[in-house]
Amino acid sequence: MAESHPVGAPPEVQLESESEAESGAEEQPQAGEETQDTTTTTAGKPKKKKKKSKKAKLLSALKGEKSSEAAESSKTASKLPDEAVKKLLELNPSLKGELAGIPPEKASEILKKMDVSQLLSGISLSGKNQKDMASYKFWGTQPVLKFDEKVDDKPDGPIKEVTPEIVPKIAAPLPEGYEWVELDLTDEAEIKEVYKLLSQHYVEDDHAMFRFNYSAVFLDWALKSPGWKKGWHIGVRAKGPSRLLVASIFGIPIKLRIRQNTLDVVEINFMCVHKKLRSRRLAPVLIKEITRRCNLDGVYQAIYTGGVVLPTPVGSCRYFHRSLDWLKLYEVGFSPLPPNTTQAKMIARNQLPPHTSTPGWRVMEERDIDQVHDLLSRYLERFELAQVFTRDEIEHWLVNRHKPEDQVVWSFVVEQDGKITDFGSFYCLESSVIGDMSKKHDKIRAAYLYYYATEQAFNPKEKGLKDRLLQLNQDLLIEAKKAKFDVFNALTLHDNPMFLEQLKFGAGDGQLHHYLYNWRTKAINGGINSKNQPDESKRGGIGIVLL
Numbered sequence: 001m002a003e004s005h006p007v008g009a010p011p012e013v014q015l016e017s018e019s020e021a022e023s024g025a026e027e028q029p030q031a032g033e034e035t036q037d038t039t040t041t042t043a044g045k046p047k048k049k050k051k052k053s054k055k056a057k058l059l060s061a062l063k064g065e066k067s068s069e070a071a072e073s074s075k076t077a078s079k080l081p082d083e084a085v086k087k088l089l090e091l092n093p094s095l096k097g098e099l100a101g102i103p104p105e106k107a108s109e110i111l112k113k114m115d116v117s118q119l120l121s122g123i124s125l126s127g128k129n130q131k132d133m134a135s136y137k138f139w140g141t142q143p144v145l146k147f148d149e150k151v152d153d154k155p156d157g158p159i160k161e162v163t164p165e166i167v168p169k170i171a172a173p174l175p176e177g178y179e180w181v182e183l184d185l186t187d188e189a190e191i192k193e194v195y196k197l198l199s200q201h202y203v204e205d206d207h208a209m210f211r212f213n214y215s216a217v218f219l220d221w222a223l224k225s226p227g228w229k230k231g232w233h234i235g236v237r238a239k240g241p242s243r244l245l246v247a248s249i250f251g252i253p254i255k256l257r258i259r260q261n262t263l264d265v266v267e268i269n270f271m272c273v274h275k276k277l278r279s280r281r282l283a284p285v286l287i288k289e290i291t292r293r294c295n296l297d298g299v300y301q302a303i304y305t306g307g308v309v310l311p312t313p314v315g316s317c318r319y320f321h322r323s324l325d326w327l328k329l330y331e332v333g334f335s336p337l338p339p340n341t342t343q344a345k346m347i348a349r350n351q352l353p354p355h356t357s358t359p360g361w362r363v364m365e366e367r368d369i370d371q372v373h374d375l376l377s378r379y380l381e382r383f384e385l386a387q388v389f390t391r392d393e394i395e396h397w398l399v400n401r402h403k404p405e406d407q408v409v410w411s412f413v414v415e416q417d418g419k420i421t422d423f424g425s426f427y428c429l430e431s432s433v434i435g436d437m438s439k440k441h442d443k444i445r446a447a448y449l450y451y452y453a454t455e456q457a458f459n460p461k462e463k464g465l466k467d468r469l470l471q472l473n474q475d476l477l478i479e480a481k482k483a484k485f486d487v488f489n490a491l492t493l494h495d496n497p498m499f500l501e502q503l504k505f506g507a508g509d510g511q512l513h514h515y516l517y518n519w520r521t522k523a524i525n526g527g528i529n530s531k532n533q534p535d536e537s538k539r540g541g542i543g544i545v546l547l
Helices: 018-023 054-064 082-091 093-099 104-113 116-121 188-201 216-223 275-280 282-296 326-331 343-349 366-380 391-398 435-439 465-482
Strands: 178-182 210-213 233-238 245-258 261-273 301-306 315-323 361-363 385-387 409-416 419-433 443-454 487-491 506-517
Touching (some): 188 210, 188 216, 188 245, 188 261, 216 245, 216 261, 233 282, 245 282, 245 301, 261 275, 261 282, 326 343, 366 409, 366 419, 391 443, 409 443, 419 465, 443 465, 465 487
Parallel strands (some): 443 487
Antiparallel strands (some): 210 419, 245 261, 301 506, 315 506, 361 409, 409 419, 419 443
């Protein structure tokens, strides 16, 4: 994963590479036997400022080569010295392993045509959980854009036309001792099994200090949106008495607008393989199986996200983090103490006003659904990649139906004379603290900026939009603080570059790459410039938030 810690990392599709599987295979759980899931962890400490390593210096030098606006759109590896390309391969062991099976001249051609930014984004600065490149050979067989494919002069459309009559009617076989199952998320016991699989085998930070904690309530919210299909909730179980769940992949149906085209697509999430089965190459099999099922239902395109570079991102955003309880984040090792400052100064720097300031601000209620639906729909038309919501989906995703201890989403509106002029929302995703740091705090509560909209966006030349967004999002931060969140995370999508830095969000070291399956379109802006900084001129691209 690209992020330094799960509390700031996206819930991404996990794709193990073939070379990783070959190099790090643990003893596999035997079919029919219960597996004792244990993870050895090491405690992390706040990082001290260190001299740059050779690896970091190389990255800095390479990033410097693409600092000019002229280099922004395309800078291929062919322009780098051979020695730099060689070192890039050394930093990308997964990519190196994949290219090892390809004739040298073909491997060189592939590498030279890749964009430097793609290579750099795929580099992990630490070894744990390193997933620099998922299987190049696998993705070479799939209807996705290739790294060296030019699309600017091609019309948007499917990469491969699917003939429904020839889609296989039965699933591909699994390794001996395992079988396909449909997961029933109306069954509390099965939800707990999915929770256990994800909590122990999905996303963990590079230093084994934090791990995503997807609650049963969160999974119910995330995977049972209007129109959800049980057949798209796929698991792999061990045969025998234990019936252990060892892998999963989930899809939900959404309507997605990609520039001028609106499509029925599947949103893919929570692909996870038991750590002791990573050598069985189940990830490609899972992808092929959910593709087969979606094709049988007449859905031929998909959207998914990841923190690593695969062929080929349609757009990439950067994560930013705003401390709400800086001292707690420091005590668990998430936030360092910057040089030449003190804990007291950091606590004071991150203070927020005690009360919201927007007149008419209140919690969103069921009676607001129609007005919020209308406002958000018009707001999202300003972006090139956005979900097209139904009224039922607005109700599902934005209206809280749970008691406070189980609440997943927080939504607020601004009402003036009976009219909803603004709204904003965030959702909760906790991380468990593991290792020695858990003795003082056992979890980190992270709020993620979700959807928002304001009538100010429709003013001529967006007059007043920036000030309004600063005010609305500060009120969201205050609400998150009141709800006992520790950190507030946001990407550079939507209009976020207008306020992230002003509201004291700090840049994360992770990217979230957005991918389209079986759809060709040119690159879409993700709110960042060639220096990987928020850029207001790069707005208007990505307008969808994937969990």
